[in-house]
Amino acid sequence: MDNIFELEKSHLSITYQELTDTLNSVQKLLSDNSNDARKFKTQSGHDNALNFDSYADNLDTFASMETMNKQIDYFNSKQNQLETIKEKAIQLLPNPYFARIDIKYSDEPEVIPFYIGSTGFSKVPEDPLVIDWRSPIADLYYNNQLGKTFYQANKQKISVELITRRQFLLHDNILQDIFDTDVAIQDPLLVKTLQENKNNQMSSITATIQKEQNLIIRDEDPSALLVNGIAGSGKTSVVLQRIAYLLYRHRNSLIAEDVLLLTPNSLFTSYINEVLPSLGEDTPSQMTFEKFMQNFGNRENFKNKRSHLRIINNKINDLNLSIDDFCKLEFKQESIFTNQQLLKLFNKTPKSLTLTKRITALTELILNIVTDKIRRLSLDPDIQAKLDDLTDGEQNNIFGKVISPTSELEIIQATKKLLHWQYRNLIRQIKQKDWLNIPQILNNILGTEEENFLDYCFVKLKLLNLSRRNLKFIMVDEVQDYTLDELFFLITAIPNAKWTLVGDEFQSIKNIKTSITFNDLEDLFKQNQISVKQINLYTSYRSSGNITRLFTKFGSKKLANNIKIIQSNGSKPQELSITSNELIHTLKRQLSQFKSNELSAVITTHSKKAEELASALKINLLKSNSTLPKSGTSIMPLITAKGLEFDNVIVINDDKLYYSDTRLGNNRMYTALSRASKKLFINTIN
Numbered sequence: 001m002d003n004i005f006e007l008e009k010s011h012l013s014i015t016y017q018e019l020t021d022t023l024n025s026v027q028k029l030l031s032d033n034s035n036d037a038r039k040f041k042t043q044s045g046h047d048n049a050l051n052f053d054s055y056a057d058n059l060d061t062f063a064s065m066e067t068m069n070k071q072i073d074y075f076n077s078k079q080n081q082l083e084t085i086k087e088k089a090i091q092l093l094p095n096p097y098f099a100r101i102d103i104k105y106s107d108e109p110e111v112i113p114f115y116i117g118s119t120g121f122s123k124v125p126e127d128p129l130v131i132d133w134r135s136p137i138a139d140l141y142y143n144n145q146l147g148k149t150f151y152q153a154n155k156q157k158i159s160v161e162l163i164t165r166r167q168f169l170l171h172d173n174i175l176q177d178i179f180d181t182d183v184a185i186q187d188p189l190l191v192k193t194l195q196e197n198k199n200n201q202m203s204s205i206t207a208t209i210q211k212e213q214n215l216i217i218r219d220e221d222p223s224a225l226l227v228n229g230i231a232g233s234g235k236t237s238v239v240l241q242r243i244a245y246l247l248y249r250h251r252n253s254l255i256a257e258d259v260l261l262l263t264p265n266s267l268f269t270s271y272i273n274e275v276l277p278s279l280g281e282d283t284p285s286q287m288t289f290e291k292f293m294q295n296f297g298n299r300e301n302f303k304n305k306r307s308h309l310r311i312i313n314n315k316i317n318d319l320n321l322s323i324d325d326f327c328k329l330e331f332k333q334e335s336i337f338t339n340q341q342l343l344k345l346f347n348k349t350p351k352s353l354t355l356t357k358r359i360t361a362l363t364e365l366i367l368n369i370v371t372d373k374i375r376r377l378s379l380d381p382d383i384q385a386k387l388d389d390l391t392d393g394e395q396n397n398i399f400g401k402v403i404s405p406t407s408e409l410e411i412i413q414a415t416k417k418l419l420h421w422q423y424r425n426l427i428r429q430i431k432q433k434d435w436l437n438i439p440q441i442l443n444n445i446l447g448t449e450e451e452n453f454l455d456y457c458f459v460k461l462k463l464l465n466l467s468r469r470n471l472k473f474i475m476v477d478e479v480q481d482y483t484l485d486e487l488f489f490l491i492t493a494i495p496n497a498k499w500t501l502v503g504d505e506f507q508s509i510k511n512i513k514t515s516i517t518f519n520d521l522e523d524l525f526k527q528n529q530i531s532v533k534q535i536n537l538y539t540s541y542r543s544s545g546n547i548t549r550l551f552t553k554f555g556s557k558k559l560a561n562n563i564k565i566i567q568s569n570g571s572k573p574q575e576l577s578i579t580s581n582e583l584i585h586t587l588k589r590q591l592s593q594f595k596s597n598e599l600s601a602v603i604t605t606h607s608k609k610a611e612e613l614a615s616a617l618k619i620n621l622l623k624s625n626s627t628l629p630k631s632g633t634s635i636m637p638l639i640t641a642k643g644l645e646f647d648n649v650i651v652i653n654d655d656k657l658y659y660s661d662t663r664l665g666n667n668r669m670y671t672a673l674s675r676a677s678k679k680l681f682i683n684t685i686n
Ligand SMILES: Nc1ncnc2c1ncn2[C@@H]1O[C@H](COP(=O)(O)OP(=O)(O)OP(=O)(O)O)[C@@H](O)[C@H]1O
Pocket: 190, 193, 194, 203, 205, 208, 209, 210, 213, 229, 230, 231, 232, 233, 234, 235, 236, 237, 238, 504, 507, 541, 542, 642, 643, 644, 645, 674
């Protein structure tokens, strides 16, 4: 073993040195390349003074311009390649790799070692120094099966023998420990990682992804992957690793903007914000469902809480519009189209089409009429004369330059442009379909005056064709907090995406009328012809054994039987029953047991109580739009603590109804307790 340790130590020094040398030489090459490019551009600027005097001169000039462009492309492409190498070296230097696997191919006499890191790095392609954790071979490390096994590459099954699976504890060029592991023993690197203090930023789990998590990260078969996992089973971590995996595997066709991650609040978004950049990936669009909905309207204007998407969906395409379903179009006090005219035009669109298509056709009809009017007006000498009244500033605004049209054609074209500019707001209104009376259409479908926000947005989405077709992957965290209608809305709004949905049925704590089960979710996707695979995660990574056993009691019997605990038992959670007068004193005593370099939380039932206690105890108050401090204690209501984690947690149960509500009470307790990893106090106030 000592010999192995020495060999690995020397391998690490060599790798570290190679990375350092590469970084130094790349920095030099980058600066040389940009100097060369600058020199070349200045030089060719002099050499290729544009000469279009004769046909022969034209050809010469074009030829030398083409050569020059090619050379500039070459400089740019070289610069990009060098930048990529530099970024990889910088990413790897603090932690060159975390594992090694030795593989024996049946047709090769020798065993080949591969070192796995957070990105791949090779000086020569045939001999990688470090392979990327997302590469097909690295699957063998995560699958954790020594002996005869296989991996898939280019849809081919490659049989191999996994001889060694070695993990490293290291930083920079310092090797601290090595572990040769197989399935029989627990993952020592994982245990060490989990013992570290919690942080205000979530970190990647690349080095210690477990087999069941790896299956979720890499599974691309189902159109929807639905993960129901207990608190602290790594659902959020897996979603982020999966995004990094997909961006890597589809790097030629997928960019971060094609992925949307829906998160519970902005505090949570800032908490997970560092994971993808630490893996060298861009972060996708991240937003809350509320934010996503702001694209469709303003929730404040709506009172009705109950949505009716199914009814709307069933009726909307057979709807026939009547006069009240239109709003007259006016422009600068001039009536452009009355309701009557709009209805007449609508009736000209083919009745065989769906309503959405008829509305698109009607938009075209209206636009054609306006464009035709502009064309006619542009021939009118009185209107053409207005060109002369334009100041230079106005001309720049409208045409992008000062103009002096001379021929009749030029004058007509300029007038047309001027009219288009003057009518731009009208054209926008037409394209936005402001002439449709959405509330009235909704009223026709449902027969109710009081509208629901989601219903309104759904009608708008369908009739105005507002779906986001570009999105290829959508990730939904805390999916148990959505209603079926909200998810149906998303399915309609994002029609081309593949879905990853993660949540925990026991963390459904929102006060909504109808709670959903994961089977309801599965049915919803199937009904919409989206293939679904449901996966359960029962391993608790975040919390100590004692804390996990306590919070799972608030789940179900089945859950308590299925859970798997990774961490040691740790200290026993303390449950106290106190009077409200004793609260401050008790809290002070408990808080004094937390270390200042740990992250701790006091979780209240309501935000008012959190505000009161924050000023009484002089501790940081966390709101859903705050950022989490690096360490120390913060206080927040449960709804804000959702999804976050702390070393130590104090739960204050000062509202009997809150934690004993028949449907939500247990879920709230389960969610609150499971935020803690090491120490837990529960103060119940009598
Ligand atoms: N394979 C792993 N290796 C190292 N740490 C892990 C692993 N899986 C999970 N963890 C850690 O466990 C903790 C919980 O993970 P995460 O927050 O992703 O769980 P979750 O299922 O989303 O939790 P919750 O539903 O309670 O919000 C995190 O600190 C995470 O880093």
